[in-house]
Amino acid sequence: MIAPARAEVEFGGPTRGRVWRRGIASFLSASWLNVLGAAIVLLVVFVAAFGPAIAPHDPNHIDLLNVLKPPSGAYPFGTDNLGHDMLSRVLAGARISLVVAVIILSLSVAFGTLLGIVSGLMGGLVDELIQRVTDLFLAFPAFILAAAIAATLGPSLYHTVLALAVVFWPWYTRLARGQVLSLREREFVLASRVAGGRTRWIAIRHLLVNILPIIVVQVSLDVGYAMLATSALSFLGLGAQPPTPEWGALITDGRSFIQTAWWWPTFPGLALAITVLGFNLLGDGLRDAIDPRLRGSLGGVE
């Protein structure tokens, strides 16, 4: 079928708004796990935005009259050895975890995708060079490299973010490059080679539009991983330092009190686990929705 070349450039098919609405509806109806994931993510975003406003106490308020209190009406998640209200600290931690993950992924996606596109479009020596550098970073297990970098830089949440961004970007470079290579021969890119100027810009824009879904899926899967890695680095003593109510740091602080105050490490961990679960469910569902191999493979018989 020969479609007019413009159809490809002008978003063939239904309008974007309708595509989105229909996409979201079919995504949610595909599995109850997708609904669960989306609900958790929305809840986490809500808590990150309004957590301090709904928290019963100031997360950094020290109350030495109420130390190591077990969960109760006044302190649903109990208190720690300084009388901090654990619920308020867990709520405050949502913002930290989310913001940290967003920063890590923004840095690595922006840098990694850009490099991947350049690599895929330019080819030749530039491609070769970028690929070798990417391989080099991918030769390490991500967490180990991040730990080594953070350890050399010295303990701080800022260094953790930097270290994780450094280990995440090559994955996006590889992903974006693969996509560009498979898209490069498509009509709209070929057209731009012939034309140039404004058309070239349009082609790059459309390249981005085509790469975006895959990147979004990868990001949604990586958010959980970034959160886990951040907290694990905190546990190694490399990340957030007290009194920052980062979830990993909260668990680490509570670790030595686990025999007497089980609630202290338990609730931050639960919050972290559920948050990561939400993002992973969302990412998993999105990948199933986008991966054509898994779509509508019920038939089989004529």
Place this chain on the structure above:
Amino acid sequence: MVFVVWGVTLVTFFLSRVVPGDPARLLAGPKASPVEIAHIRSIYGLDEPLLVQYEKYVVDLVHGDLGQSFVTRRAVTTDIATFLPATLELSGWALLIGFGLGLVFGGFAAYGRGTPIDGGSRLFAIAGLSVPAFWLALLLQLLFHTRLGWFPLGGRLSASVAPPPHLTGIITLDALVTLHVRAFLDALWHLVLPVAALAAGVFGLMTRIVRTAVLDVLGEDFVRGAEAKGLGRWRIIRRHVMRNAMLPAVTVLGLEFGLLASGVFVVEAVFQWPGLGSYAFQAIQASDYAATLGATLVIALMYVITNLVVDLAYLYLDPRIRYT
């Protein structure tokens, strides 16, 4: 392969010499005096050009010299050789259990596609990937040691049990080979909780991969062909479905290694497991850079080897690649 190994040394060298400002101070440790630092600097040749330093670094590396840990006051390579078997034992069991359970759950999820079994398995798998390993380790300890008293708090063997002769350093293996039943069972008993904490992630990843892979294979004509031959159900699952579904499962072994490597750090720390993870954990806490980077290098090299093994395994499992 050669390039990757070279790259790994380059990165660790870069981390050890260039990034943190004064490597001599780092090597000497945080409490060293200026005189000591100057001494270290000349010993390690840190006043020489970077290229010369790198050459020396590589030469040392080839001779198995990763520097000295100022915590244990021993060569880092000696330390690593001491601690590695415990880590191999722990992660080996975790890989085995996680891989096995992942095959079973992933298979069930695929066969029961769309049923509650499928949804349950997927939720369980993703939960396994989402739980922070160190938190799970703490929780398991709290529940099964402190509350129920079913399993020990940590360590590899009870003090009352005589360790088996040292062959590989992997206690379960040594005990099995030399028929020390009591030591074997005691070692297993100590392994249960850390392995559970470590295997959760591996299990989650495997379940997801196997589910997708089995679904792909079940759509293939040769499965229907096998049914048309009148083969038994289990034979079809084993020879036709699982054989093919194993291919993608093997390719993610590299990822599994990454999960295990990060898990080992924190899980060993929680269970006082005398392995490479604990060693690196303590090294990081004490800012013991030679030890930290030594452990990093060894783990990275093992990762490279794992990926090589994966390629070889793939070659063995897939005749389409073997004969081309």
Place this chain on the structure above:
Amino acid sequence: MTEPVLAVRDLVVRFRTGKRVVHAVNGVSFELEAAGALGLVGESGSGKSVTSLAILRLLPRHGWIERGEVRFEGRDLLALSATDMRTMRGARLSMVLQDPLSSLNPVLSIGEQIEEAIRAHADASRAEARRRAAELLAAVGIPRPDEQLDRFPHQFSGGMRQRVMIATALALRPTVLFADEPTTALDVTVQAQVLDLLRTLTAEMGTAIVLISHDLGVMARMTEDICVMYAGFVVEQAPTEEIFRRPSHPYTVGLLRSIPHRGVARGALHAIDGAPPDLEREPVGCPFAPRCAWRIEACWREMPPLVAAGDGAHLLACHHPATPEEAAAGRPLDPGFAPAPPPGDVAAAAALLEATP
């Protein structure tokens, strides 16, 4: 007439897709004599493959047999236990699938795949099974069979792979062989060789064959009888020669006119107008009515039964069949005749709108 080895009576197969039900097979009946050769012909979606899968009880999980009877050598296949059915499959009833590329397991050697078929039914040692497998490969015309046993599917060409599939299917000298579009995926030159091989081998072994194809040319070469299927119904059934000489059902007429064969000029080829019906609807009337030039008012209301027309061997399900002259012309010749318009019935009208673009 001898006792049929396979008799299918009023077979009805349904599928579930989402919340809807697909009426895949709607009461198919036929008989197959020992060493006979029957063709099931029809467009894709006519239910011919599903019929064969249902007989072997290999329907995918979302499909089921609503009713019907399948008698094979005097036993009711649908009443057999799963284990008994398994001992039938591959041994007494076997199957060659359409695509030889995907019907062989890529990670097992050719030998392993033939041997496992033998060992699933015969009490043979590995060495015996291997020897048999080599003989079979030789029988299907694969040179140096002993060396080939250890090779893998991707090392064979499409035609060779289909020969391997045939060897596997005939390994236990089955009573009936189902061949589902066995040559569709192959090059034209290879097609003829594979068909000859199938015919020779089944004749040698006394195996009856059920050939499924959309290709009437293949049917003419291979079969003694033909069932023409449309939308899950058998609309016409007759000896092959009779079908070609005296097609009576308008669909058969259209099918014959849509293929090139001797005596018809290239320019005179015609496609059948319209599209097959939506199988998700409960069938009402003759499913071909919306596309039929001979349709009368009754065609919209009821599906005609499959009954003898002319001599006893020619069965037809049509209210208003084409005469031989009309079949040759491809249209009704009565100048006063006009196809009956769809009735007021809303459902049927909607079906018509769906079916004709």
